[in-house]
Amino acid sequence: MAGVTMGLITMRCAAQYGQDVWLWEAALHITSSVRKQVYGHVQLLGLSYFEGAGDTAAGDTAYRLTAEADQMGAMVFAFLQRLIPSALQLVAMLAKMLVLSPFLSGATLAVAPLMSLLIARLGDRVRRLSRSSQDQVAELSAHVNEILPAMLVVKAHAAEGYELARFADLADAHRTGRMAFQRQQALFSPAITLVYAATVVSLFAAGTKAIAHGRFSGEKMVAFVASLVLLIEPIQAVGSAYNEIKQGQPAVERVFEILDTPPEASHATGPSSESDSIPVGDIVFDSVSFCYRDRPVLRDVSFRIREGETVALVGPSGSGKTTLVKLLLRLYEPDTGSIRIGNRPIKDIPLRTWRRHLGFVPQDSVLFSGTVAENIAYGVAANAIDLRRVERAARRAHADEFVRGLSGGYAAVIGERGSTLSGGQKQRLAVARAIYHEPTCLILDEATSALDNESEVLVRDALQTLMAEKTVIVIAHKLETVQSADRILFMEQGRIVEEGAHLELLERGGRYASFYKTQQTDDRPVESLPPKR
Numbered sequence: 377m378a379g380v381t382m383g384l385i386t387m388r389c390a391a392q393y394g395q396d397v398w399l400w401e402a403a404l405h406i407t408s409s410v411r412k413q414v415y416g417h418v419q420l421l422g423l424s425y426f427e428g429a430g431d432t433a434a435g436d437t438a439y440r441l442t443a444e445a446d447q448m449g450a451m452v453f454a455f456l457q458r459l460i461p462s463a464l465q466l467v468a469m470l471a472k473m474l475v476l477s478p479f480l481s482g483a484t485l486a487v488a489p490l491m492s493l494l495i496a497r498l499g500d501r502v503r504r505l506s507r508s509s510q511d512q513v514a515e516l517s518a519h520v521n522e523i524l525p526a527m528l529v530v531k532a533h534a535a536e537g538y539e540l541a542r543f544a545d546l547a548d549a550h551r552t553g554r555m556a557f558q559r560q561q562a563l564f565s566p567a568i569t570l571v572y573a574a575t576v577v578s579l580f581a582a583g584t585k586a587i588a589h590g591r592f593s594g595e596k597m598v599a600f601v602a603s604l605v606l607l608i609e610p611i612q613a614v615g616s617a618y619n620e621i622k623q624g625q626p627a628v629e630r631v632f633e634i635l636d637t638p639p640e641a642s643h644a645t646g647p648s649s650e651s652d653s654i655p656v657g658d659i660v661f662d663s664v665s666f667c668y669r670d671r672p673v674l675r676d677v678s679f680r681i682r683e684g685e686t687v688a689l690v691g692p693s694g695s696g697k698t699t700l701v702k703l704l705l706r707l708y709e710p711d712t713g714s715i716r717i718g719n720r721p722i723k724d725i726p727l728r729t730w731r732r733h734l735g736f737v738p739q740d741s742v743l744f745s746g747t748v749a750e751n752i753a754y755g756v757a758a759n760a761i762d763l764r765r766v767e768r769a770a771r772r773a774h775a776d777e778f779v780r781g782l783s784g785g786y787a788a789v790i791g792e793r794g795s796t797l798s799g800g801q802k803q804r805l806a807v808a809r810a811i812y813h814e815p816t817c818l819i820l821d822e823a824t825s826a827l828d829n830e831s832e833v834l835v836r837d838a839l840q841t842l843m844a845e846k847t848v849i850v851i852a853h854k855l856e857t858v859q860s861a862d863r864i865l866f867m868e869q870g871r872i873v874e875e876g877a878h879l880e881l882l883e884r885g886g887r888y889a890s891f892y893k894t895q896q897t898d899d900r901p902v903e904s905l906p907p908k909r
């Protein structure tokens with residue numbers, strides 16, 4: 377008997393181990409595939425999602441994809457490992473009790489609706505409170521994600537205390553919310569036990585009465601009560617697994633909310649073919665207007681940029697230059713009017729194909745942690761990087777020399793966001809990255825930040841060479857760039873108010889001329905100068 381008992385226990389333990397491993401594998405598989413699917417969807421979302429405020433902040437999305445996706449896995453595990461077996465056990469025990477005494481079983485089952493109502497009510501409140509607590513953690517995560525990368529500014533303003541106070545407010549709000557949730561959850565088990573105990577005590581009373589009147593045997597009563605006592609474990613387990621699922625439900629909702637956000641219009645029809653013909657020809661804006669929410673930013677903008685031309689967008693800050701470029705990159709769609717490439721509406725060119733033919737250098741040169749080569753050949757898998765092409769792009773961007781000076785050269789690892797490089801070096805790498813894929817059109821948002829003279833000359837030289845080869849659209853903040861452009865589009869309050877070459881516009885003596893004159897008596901970049909009133 378001892379041997380058989382040990383054998384059975386060993387089998388049970390082995391089965392338990394196998395079950396847990398298998399179920400975790402299933403739960404983690406589900407988590408991982410949902411996580412990948414949701415991240416894939418995040419990649420297709422429009423820029424407005426990322427530029428939106430509040431719950432779409434990067435930190436919040438990161439929290440949904442990490443901690444909350446994990447919580448979803450734990451919930452799946454609780455469902456498979458505890459809820460299903462306990463529910464089955466409950467059904468089996470009830471069947472056994474029905475066989476022993478239909479009458480007493482009926483009396484026991486009479487409390488089932490009350491128990492179900494209790495569990496449902498408590499579960500609902502747990503879900504609601506868990507959701508608000510989850511929102512608060514996400515807010516905390518978004519806040520930390522915003523502040524930590526900006527520690528330079530925090531420290532430079534000696535704002536550590538201020539930041540601590542802001543964080544403490546959020547942390548306290550979360551503690552209060554979480555406490556309300558935990559209080560509700562703590563109620564779960566005692567409430568179920570209380571209803572259950574009341575049932576057992578009433579049955580005892582009814583059972584002893586039935587025995588006294590000879591309607592029921594003592595042995596049967598003992599067997600029935602024993603079954604009843606055995607019910608407590610599965611009831612508790614069903615209750616707590618249900619509770620855990622309700623607790624995890626908001627995490628699932630929050631993760632799936634991302635999937636409910638519609639992707640960029642042009643991605644909605646599915647991925648584009650890589651082999652689509654290279655778009656060539658003039659870039660034409662025809663009466664394009666655009667609003668950010670209700671705020672008009674571009675008004676009836678029309679122009680043509682000929683193939684190979686270098687056009688400078690100049691104008692006061694906030695006049696809509698970057699927005700115009702965002703429309704060309706199709707990060708936003710015009711509200712009215714149309715954009716054509718050659719004679720083809722831009723909407724007819726698959727988004728991926730179109731963007732592959734553009735090289736974009738943003739004002740803040742964003743680099744990623746990884747090697748220099750990976751940054752230049754961004755978007756290409758590490759094992760598919762063409763090093764000769766990387767070097768050629770770096771040479772044209774005047775970055776080759778400093779890269780060779782780094783320990784490791786092109787294999788040198790640069791810190792997160794390129795924190796180990798100078799501003800000028802980052803900019804030259806950003807230019808190299810923009811030209812790695814040999815774009816047909818280069819779009820530059822010229823940096824206004826004061827690069828040291830040497831870096832500025834190098835960056836400008838690099839750009840001059842490229843301007844001679846490609847269609848270049850540059851948001852120009854510096855006079856040198858403005859003068860070397862074939863044509864200038866001068867913008868004010870979302871409109872192109874003047875258009876022409878530098879000298880031509882000076883002769884005309886209009887808006888641009890006064891803008892330029894103020895610049896000559898002042899060293900500030902063009903864009904920061906006020907327009908003539």
Ligand SMILES: Nc1ncnc2c1ncn2[C@@H]1O[C@H](COP(=O)(O)OP(=O)(O)OP(=O)(O)O)[C@@H](O)[C@H]1O
Nearest residue numbers: 427668673691692693694695696697698699700903
């Ligand atoms: N994502 C956005 N959501 C709402 N409004 C925005 C957004 N981006 C820009 N704006 C607003 O649109 C207007 C035009 O901004 P834009 O960045 O195009 O100007 P800009 O001419 O490039 O300015 P700068 O030279 O200072 O970069 C500004 O008033 C700005 O506040």
